Each structure stands twice: as structure tokens, then as C-alpha cells.
Amino acid sequence: MRIWAYGDDINTDMLFPGKYTYTCAKPDEIKPHLLEDLDPEFAKEVQPGDMIFAGKNFGCGSSREQPVVGLKAVGIEAIVAKSYARIFYRAAINQGLLLIECPEAVAVYKPDMPVQLNLKESTMLVDNQTYKFPTLPPEILAIRDAGGLLEYTRARLRAKASAK
Amino acid sequence: MAMTFAEKVLSRKAGKKSARAGDLVTCKPDRLLMHDNAAAITDKVARDMAKFGIADPEQPIIVLDHVIPASDEKTATSHKKIREFVKKSGIKHFFDIGTGVCHQVMVEKGLVLPGMLAVGSDSHTCSYGAVNAFATGIDRTEAAALLLTGETWFKVPETIRVTLHGRLPEMVSAKDLILTIIGKVGADGADYCSVEFSGDIACLTIDDRFTIANMGVEMGAKNAVFPVDEVTKGYLQEIGVNRITWNPEWADDGATYRQKLTWNLGEIVPALSLPHKVDKYKPVTELVGMEVQQCLIGTCTNGRASDLAIAARILCGKKVSLNTRLLILPASRAELEEALDAGDIETLVSAGAVLLPPGCGPCLGAHQGCLAPGEKCLSTSNRNFKGRMGCKDAEIYLASPATVAATALTGKISDPREVA
């Protein structure tokens, strides 16, 4: 597992350049351009299970969801940041991508430190120190746990149709 | 219980007596905006729509604006797909290419009104706070789910109150004000928050308020909003909106705020935002003389007839410097027509400006007016992120229409108070 560490205010144009917004929508079209203007190595080397560590206001800018769709598709297990921009935060819930807000863990993290996630307890271990992070309210967790908003919505619509 | 604007609109829309910051509520937005991304959105749920139908054909609004006219086969095909979808599904509100940038169209067609709840699959949906709507951006997947269900959840935001005092000086505009505010509070200063503007707002036109609310998201805000006053009423009357359909809301005295900020308008000076972050504020005076290769006046932030009038006033009878190029990007056909009637387009084109069709054009770097490596652009748009105008090795500086027009004249960053 590799950790990709970045700074503050990583915006959506850095995560996925705007010039591709209207020509790439499918995961396979998105993947090669992920983080293109921020870290050209990322798209080539990222592996399922990797994590991203970042500073404050991660995902600020456009409402484009390609960054979230792409990061989910390449198998990013979680993003750990000091804070997130709200449209990005919501888009991640809607795609079932795990975002962790834990400024303390990000502050102590240095390259090559061991990191471990414990989702049941909502804690993470960084360099053998335990950090607790907030969880989502149950109504919202239900969306992420269903695998994303569309799956969640379809299940509700089906239930409604069969109740009729 | 004293409530903020956000608490009032969201509780009313959720059918509740009251709501507090932090509460989760489910609401049916009055409006759902999509643009060129409608093709990707409807793709996600095409089969579901065939099975379950569209929740409410009155709710979605589609405006083709981002890459218009189509730049290649791929964008042409997605526009075609959207037009077919509109016909087939009975979508009531559709605006084809050339009508304008979606946000401008939403406001000038009277599709967003005081007290409405609007969502849009575009981050600058927050613009409609100019006319007292609670408006916020969502992602494409959420827009797709809304087509099926018509409703979604909202976390009631905390609120920041910004109180304005005094008047803006000559050649200083709403754009300078909002760039100054963002410079102070930071790109994340209003993350998740609702921002209420109050105080001496009577001197701010709807165009000014649009510019300010439009950039709310650049400080992280969920929405940014102005109260309804005589200026709002005058504007809505002008565009022919029937008063009975408004449901204005405003915060109660004694509502709870996360933060209260005050600005003295008289102290604002022409402002710049430096690459590659909107909160990198500098007064224009500190960069006077820096050469720029492209100037852009337009976009949903500053592409209205009033913006073009200021530019025309500065460039009247003069020529754009041979060391730069000036692009004019009107926010809508209606604004373009107004500028044509005023003679401002003629003035600008005679001065050497290049007129683009009303839409997003160079703003997002997908086509038209791309920058080359090493070039600098001074723009009235709202975002200067690296790569935003199509080239990651170019630099974008943000400023007011007056500053950009003054700069186009000399080819170097210029203070509009000196040139005009």
C-alpha cells in the first residue's frame, strides 16, 4: 500500500483537468488523466488499496465528479485530509468513496510512516499513534454503504414500486 | 426561534417549523440545473428513467453553454443527445446554444426567484443568491438521482454574516470587493457555510450582487445570498416576473452566526487574484507594468452589459495594445443585445477586441482562447487554477472589467483609475 501525500487546496482542475470535462465521463477515459497537472506519476503507478493524504480544502473548485469517479475506479481505499470542499465531499458519498477528515493524522504524517485504518472503530494508526475521526450520520452512511447514490436510489424506487 | 436565511428556506422546504445548523433535511428543490453535462447525467439513469419515469419534467432546466458551438464530433454528439432527450422526456425548460451561460440564463429568464431552493450540477449555481434564492452546486450523480426522485438531502449550513458599509469608489467594482473578501477569509474560509450579505447594499445592482454571489464558492461557501430590497424588486419587475410568485426570506434578528464580518466599501481598491489560487489577493498597484498576452472580459462572473459598458468607456476611440489580445465573452444573448443597442460592442470591436458567442468559451479551457505555455492572461472570470484555461504552464490573473480593459489598452497590468 502506497500513500500519496499532497498539500492544501488541491482543486478539481489539479485532480482532473477541466479541458477533458465534456469528453471523458467513463472510468477508463478518466483514469489516464487523474492528477495529470499535479503529479504525472500518480496515474501510472497508483494501485488498488493506496491512500491519499492531503491538507485542507481538498477538492475545491468545480462540481465535476470525474476526480471522485476516477479515484474510486483506481481503487483508492480512502482519502485522509484536514478538510474537504463540500461538493467534493458530497460527490464522494454519492460514489461510495471513503473520505476521512482527520487533521491530526495528516499533521503528523511523514513519508514512509506506517498507516492502518480501522473502520469499525473509526480510528487510524499513524506511526503507532491512534487518531479518531468523525463518522457520517446513519442516513448518509446508508448511501455510501449501498455503493453510492444511484444504487441507493434504485433500491428505494424498486421497493416503492413493489409496495404498490 | 430566530433563524438564519438558510435555516428558514431549508426548514420551509422540508415542511418543518424550524431547523438548526447541522440538521439533516430532505427537500424537493424548485429547480435542477444541468448544462452540457446533461448528456453524461442522463446516460447514468437512461434505463431507470425508461422504467420509473422522470420525477418532475418541470424541475430540470438544461442550458447548452459550456462548449458552444460544438468544438468537435464528440461534443456535437453529446449536444445532439441532449436535444433528443429534451424532446423525448418532455423537459419544459431547454435553452440551446447562444442563449447564454446557464447561470445568467437562470436569473434573467426569471427561473430562479426569491426564496426558491435551486440546485445545479455546476459549482457556480450559488450565483442565484443575487436574487435571494438558496442555490448550491451538486455533482452529476446527484443530478441523475434527482431526475428519478425529485428530492435530496441537505445539511443545514452554519452561516457567516458579511455587513457592508459605505460606497465603492469610482472605478472600483463588486469584483474588487469579492476578490478582497476572498483574499481575507481564504479559499476555505466559508467551507460548508451559507454567507449572508447585508448592510449598505442599496448601491449594489443585481449585476454586482451576481458577481459577488457567483464567487461565493471560491471561498468554499455552500450558498451566498442577498436580501430582497427595492433593487431586487425593480430588477424582477423589469424582467416581467409576477410578484405573487415570490417568497422572499431573510434572517431573523438574533439568529446564530458562526462569524460576523464587516467591510468598509470606501476602502476597497482595484484588486487582483494571482495564480493559481483565488485567495492570492494583491492590489493592482503592486503589479502595474507586468505584461499580459491575453485579456478576457466576460463569463458568468462579469459578462453583463454593465461590464461591457465600463470596458467600452475605457477603450472608446482607442486601440487594444499590439502586445496583447482582448476577448469579449458576453454572459448571454440578452446582455449582448443590450450592449449592441448601447453601441458598446461596436466600440469594443473597433478597438480590436475579438467577440465570442455568449457561453463559457475560454473560461474552462475546453476550446476557444486557450493559452500557450509561459503566457499570462488577465481575466474577469472567477477561477485561476493551474491549467484552467487549457495549459498548465500558463498563468491566470483575475480582476474587474475596468482593470482588464485598462490593461488591454497598454498590454501591461494597469490601474483603471489612472487610465480612465
Ligand code: SF4
Ligand atoms: S462561464 Fe466559466 S465559471 Fe461560469 S459556468 Fe461557464 S465555465 Fe463555469
